[in-house]
Amino acid sequence: AQSVSQHNHHVILSEAASLELGCNYSYGGTVNLFWYVQYPGQHLQLLLKYFSGDPLVKGIKGFEAEFIKSKFSFNLRKPSVQWSDTAEYFCAVSRYSSASKIIFGSGTRLSIRP
Amino acid sequence: DADVTQTPRNRITKTGKRIMLECSQTKGHDRMYWYRQDPGLGLRLIYYSFDVKDINKGEISDGYSVSRQAQAKFSLSLESAIPNQTALYFCATSDSRPSGTGELFFGEGSRLTVL
Numbered sequence: 488a489q490s491v492s493q494h495n496h497h498v499i500l501s502e503a504a505s506l507e508l509g510c511n512y513s514y515g516g517t518v519n520l521f522w523y524v525q526y527p528g529q530h531l532q533l534l535l536k537y538f539s540g541d542p543l544v545k546g547i548k549g550f551e552a553e554f555i556k557s558k559f560s561f562n563l564r565k566p567s568v569q570w571s572d573t574a575e576y577f578c579a580v581s582r583y584s585s586a587s588k589i590i591f592g593s594g595t596r597l598s599i600r601p
Numbered sequence: 602d603a604d605v606t607q608t609p610r611n612r613i614t615k616t617g618k619r620i621m622l623e624c625s626q627t628k629g630h631d632r633m634y635w636y637r638q639d640p641g642l643g644l645r646l647i648y649y650s651f652d653v654k655d656i657n658k659g660e661i662s663d664g665y666s667v668s669r670q671a672q673a674k675f676s677l678s679l680e681s682a683i684p685n686q687t688a689l690y691f692c693a694t695s696d697s698r699p700s701g702t703g704e705l706f707f708g709e710g711s712r713l714t715v716l
Contacts, residue, residue, distance in 0.1 A: 496641065519703060530691065530707040531644075538703065577643055579705075588659065589695075589705055591636070593643035 489514035491580050491592035499598045500568055508563040508595050510552075510578030520561040521579040521589070522552055531577065537561065548572070573599045604628045607692050607708035615716050620679040622711045624692030632695045633675035634705065635659075635667060637688040644691065650675055651697065682715040689713075 490513045500506060512518060522534040535546025542554040552563045561578060577594045581587040605626045614620055624633065632651050636644040636659075646659030648667040656667060664686060666678045679686055689712050693705040 493643075521704065523705075530709050531705070532707070533704045536704055581703075588634070588646055588649050588657070590646065590660070591644040593641060 489518075489580055489582060489590055491578050491590055493576075493578055493592035493595050495595045496593070497596045497598070499600065501600045502570055503567050506563070506565040506568050506572070506597070508576055508578075508597070510561045510563065510592060511559050512561070512578075512580040513559065514580065514582060515559075516582060519581045519587075520552075520554060521581075522546065522550070522561070522563050523577045523579060523591075525575045525577065525594075527574065534563070534576070568597075568599050570599045570601045573597060605692055605694055605706055605708040607690075607711045609711060610709065611712045613714045613716065614682055616681075616683055618682050618715075620682050620713065622677045622690055622692075622713070624675045624677070624708055626673050626692075626694045626706075628694055628696070628706060629672075630694035630696045630706070631672065632697055633669065634693040634695070635665075635675070635677045636691045636693065637661070637686075638691060638710075639688050647677065647690075679713075682713075684715045687713060687715045 492511045520537040523531040524534050525531045535544050537544045537554045545551045575594045575596050578592040581589040608623045634649040635647040645661050650669045668676050689710050692708040
C-alpha cells in the first residue's frame with residue numbers, strides 16, 4: 488500500500504529564513520504528488536501539484552517543490568518565509584491511475600517567529 | 602457560498618449514539634471523500650466514492666458507513682459513536698475528467714466530540 492512520510496512534525500523559523508519540508512512516499516510506480524496547506528482554523532487548500540513534466544513545480548505564495556524520483560521525495564521549499572506562512576503543511580500522493588485515492592502524510596506544523 | 606458544504610460544523614454527542622455528517626457540493630465533481638484529521642496523524646481516508654454507485658473503504662473504515670445519495674451528496678454515519686472517534690472530519694471532492702485538475706477541494710470540516 489502507498490504511504491507518505493513527513494519527518495518534520497514541527498518546524499520553527501524566523502521571518503526571512505529559508506524553508507524546506509521533507510516528504511517521502513513509498514509507492515514505486517508513477518505517482519501524482521501534492522502539497523496542501525491548512526491555515527489556523529481553516530480547511531485544506533492546494534499549494535502545488537506534480538503530475539508530469541518538469542520536476543520543479545512552482546505553486547502559490549512563492550512555494551515550490553522538487554520531485555526526485557530516485558529518492559521518492561517531493562520536498563517543499565520557500566526561499567524566504569513570512570509570518571503569514573504559519574500553518575500546517577500536508578504532502579499527499581496518489582497513484583497515476585484513474586481509480587486512485589489520495590493519501591496524506593501526517594503533516595508538518597510550521598511556526599514563524601515575527 | 603462554499604462549494605463543499607458540511608453539516609453540522611460542530612457536534613457533541615454521547616457514546617453509543619448514532620451520528621450522521623452530511624456533505625453536499627456544487628462543483629459538479631464525480632468523486633467524493635471522507636477524511637478524519639487527528640493531531641499528529643494528518644488526514645486519514647475513511648471512505649471514498651467515485652460515482653453514485655461506487656463506494657470504497659479507505660484506511661480506517663471500521664465503525665463508519667457512508668451513503669452516496671446523489672452525485673452531489675455524500676454522508677458519513679457513525680452507527681454507535683465511541684470516544685476515539687472524536688476528531689475533525691473533512692469531506693472533499695475531485696474531478697476525474699481530463700479537464701479536471703485532479704486536486705481535492707475540501708469542506709470547512711465537522712468537529713465531532715464523543716463523550
